[in-house]
Amino acid sequence: MTDFTVLDPSCTKSKDDTYQTVAHKQAAPASPDNNRAQDKRVSRLGTSPLGGLIAEFALPAITGMIVSGAYAVIDSVFLGQAMGSLGLSAATVAAPFMILIVAFGVLIGNGGNTLAALRLGEGKVDEAERVLGNTVLLCLVLGISVFVAVCIPAIMDALLAISSATPEVAPFARTFITIIAAGMFVQMIGIGVNNFIRSAGAPNRALITMLIGTVVCIIANYLLVLRFGLGVEGSALATVIGQSVTAISVLWYFTKTKNVVFRLRVKNMRPRVHLIKTMIVLGVPSFIVQIGIAVLCVVLNVLIVQYGETSTIGTVGALASIGVVQRVALFTILPLVGITVAIQPLLGFNYGAKLYARVKSTLMYGIVINSVFSIVMWLIIRIFPYPIVQAFGISNPDLLAYTEFAMQVQLFMLPLVGFQIVGSNYFQATGQPIISIILSLMRQMLVLVPILLTINLWMPHLFPQFTQLDCLNFAMPISDIISTTVALIFVIREVRRLNKAIK
Template sequence: MAKNLDIRNGDIGKLLWEFSLPAIIGVLVSALYNIIARIFVGRGIGSVAIAATTVAFPIMTINIAVAMLIGVGATALISIRLGQHKMREAEKIAGNATLLLILLPLILSCIYFLFSNPILMLFGSSQEVLPYARDYIHIIMLGIVPGAISYGMSNFIRAEGNPRFAMLTQIVAAVINVVLNYIFIFPLGWGIKGAAWGTVIAQTVTAIWVLHYFFKGNSRIKISLNSLKPQWPIVLKICSIGFAPFAMQIANSIQQTILNKTIMAYGGDLGLSAVGIIMSLAMLLIMPIVGISQGAQPLIGFNYGARQFDRVQETLKKGIIAGTGLAIFGFILIQTYATPIVALFSKGDTALTQLTVDGLVIFMALLPIVGFQIIGSNYFQAVGKPIQSTILSLSRQVLFFIPLLIILPNFWGLKGVWRTAPIADAFAVTLTALLLFFEFRRMNQKKSVEFEQVNHKLEPRLE
C-alpha cells in the first residue's frame, strides 16, 4: 500500500527514476545478451550463422508480439485498477492474462512446426542459410511458452510496484543465457543449436521463478486457479489495449522480412549478416529508452486512473527528456566508435565490417529524436487508449518504413535501404507530436471543467 501512496503523492522525478532504473537495467541486460550471443555466434560459427539468426529474427519477433499482446495489455489494466483501488479486478486480469500467455504461444508453435521450411524461406533464408536457421528456430520454439510467461508476467510485477524484482528476472535470464551460450558453443561445440538451447533453458528457469512469485511468493497481486478461468470481457480488454504493441511487433516482423529480402537482392548473404549486426546494435541503443517507457507506464496509468492529470503530464514530460538524453548519447557513441564496435562481430572479415559500418551510421542518423516517439507512443498504451497507441506504434513500420523500403532502393540501391530508417523516424515523430498535442489540449479542457465543478460544489458552503 505504501508504494501506491508514493505513486499518488511522491515526487515524479524520483519515482520515474525508481521505476525506470530497474527497467533500464533489465532491458539493457537483455539487449546486451543479444549482442554477446551474436558475437559468440559470429566468432564461434561464422557469418552464415549470423545470417541464420537474422532470418530467425522475424519468427522470434512474432513470439515477442504474442507476449506483448497479453503482457502489456494486462499491465496497463492492472495499473489503472490499482489506481482505482480495485484489487480483485486486478487479480482477475492477471489470472486471465497468465492463461493466455500459455495457450496462444502453444498455438503459434504448432503452426510453425507444421510449416517450418516455407516460413523460413518466406523470411528471407537462402538455401545455404536454411539448415542453420532451421536448427536454431526448432529449438527456440520449444521454449516459446516459458519465454512468453517470463516476458509477459515480468510486466505484472512492475505494475504492482516491484520494479526491482522485475529487473532481477531479466538479469537472471540474461546471465544464464550468456553463460550457457559460451559453454554450448565453444567448449561443447554444439554450434547454433547450443545458442538456441541456452536461450530456452534461461527462459524456462525465469518462467518457473515468476510463476512461483505470483502463486506462492510475496506478490501483492495473487493469482489463483479461480482467476485463471477465462472471462471474455477481460480477455477482449487485455487484447484491445495490448494490440498496439502486438501490432508493432508484427509490423517489425513484416518489416524485417522485407528488409531481409531486399538486403539479399542488393547485398547477398553478407548483407544479411550486416543487417543482423545493425539490428542487434539498434536494439541495444533503443532498449534503455524502452526501459524508461516501462518505468513511466505504471506512474502514468495509476495517476490517470486516479484523475491526477497534472502528474500524468509531468511524468510524460520528464520521461521524454530522459529518453531523448539517452538517444543522443547512443547517437554520439555510434558516430564515434562504429568501426571498433562492429569489428567485435566480424571475426576479422573486413568486407563485413565495412559494409556494416556504412549501413549503421546512416541507419541511426536520426536516433536523437526516437526517444520522443517511443515515450509518446507508450503514453497512449498506459492510459488505455488502443486506437491512438496502435496508430503510433504502426506509424514507423507500416505507414512509413515499409513503403520507403520498397521505393528507395530502386533509386539508391543498398544505400536506399539504410536511408529508409531516418526518413521513417522523422515522419513518425511528427505524427506522435500531433497526437500528443490534441491529447493534452483535450486533457486540459477536462481539468478546467472538473475545476469549475468543484468550485461550484463549494460555493454554498462558503456562503
C-alpha cells in the same frame, strides 16, 4: 478520443493537493486480499513525488533492458566468433519468428499489465488478480499452439521462405526456430508477466527476475556455443534456458512471495471473455509494433538477398551485416523501451485515478529522459563504429566497411526515436489504443516499408555514388523524421486535453 477506462466521476482533494477517486479512497471490503488495495507500494503511485518514483522505477527497468540488449549483442558475438557470417545469417533469417514470439508476449502482457494498472488505480484488486490469471492462461495456450504449428513441415517451410532463407542457411535457421518455439510459453511469461511486478510496486524485484534469466542466458550461451561448439542449436537452447529461469522467478513472486499486492490464483485462470477482449485491445499497439518489426525484417531480408547478389559482399555477407545492425539498433532502443515500461504503471494508475497533473508530469519526464538516452546512444555509435562492428567477428574488409556504413546511416536519426517511443506508448498506458496503434504503425509499417520498397526507384539516380544495397539504409532515418513529426502532433493535442482536465 477512445477511452477504455471506467472512472469514478467524483473526487476529493487530499492534504497534499493531489486528487484521488472516491473508489480509491474508500475502504475495500473486509478481506485480506482487498485490503491490499491500500498497500503503500501501490497507493504511493498517486501520492509520492514523481521524480523519486520515476527514478525508482526507471533505473531497474533501464538496467534490465540494457542487460537484455547486451545479451542479444553477446549472442550474436558468440555466433559470429564460432560460425562467422553463416551463424549471423541464420540468426537474421530466424529474426522474424523471434519477433513474432515477442509480439504475442507483449500483446497479452502489455495489454494485461495496462488493464491491471488501471484497475489498481481504481482500487479493484480482485479484478487485477483476474487479469493476471487470464494473462498467464493465454501465455500457456498461445505458446503450445505456436509450437504445434511450427512442427508442421509446411508451416516451417513457409516461415523459412518468407524470411528468404538461402539453401546454405536454411538448415541452421530451421533448428534455431524449432528450439525457440518449444520454449515459447516460458518466453512469453518472461516478456509479458514480468511487467506485472512493476505494477505491484516492486520494480527492483522485476529487475532481479530479468537479470537472473539474462545472466543464465549469457553463461549458457558461452558454454554451449563457444565451449561445446553447438552453434545455432546452442544459442537457441541458451535462450530457452534463461527465459525458463525468468519465468519461474516471475511465477514464484506471484504465488509464494509474502505481502504481494495481488496474487496469481488458479481460480482466476478461468477464461473471462470480457477481460480477454479488453486486454487484447489494450495490447494491440505493442503487438502492432512488434508485427511491424517482423514485417520489416521480412521485407529487409527479401531486399537484402535481392541486392546482395550483385554486391561484392554477397548474399550471406549482406544478411550477416543487416543482422549485426539490427542487434546494435536493438541495444540502443531497449533502454528507451525500459523507460516507457517504467512509467507505464505510473501513467496507468494516475490516469485511472484521474490525477491528470501527475499524468502530464510523468509524460514530460519520460520524454526528457528518453531524449537524453537517445542522444547518448547516438554519440557512442558515431564515435566507436569500427570497434562495435569488429566485435561480431567480421573480418572481411568489404563486409566490415559496409556494416559500419549501414549502422551509421540507419541510426542517424536515433535522437528522435526516444520521443516517438514515449509518445506512442503513452496512449496505450492511458487506455487510448487507437492513437497508439496509429503512431506505432507510422514508424514500422505505414512509412518505412513503402520507403524501402521505392527508394531504389529514385535515389540511385540522384546519388549515383550509392549502390542499390547502400540506398536501403537511408529509408530508416527518413522514416524516423516523418513518424516523429506525427507523434509530436498527437502529443501536443493530448497535453492540451490534459491541461483542460487539470483546470
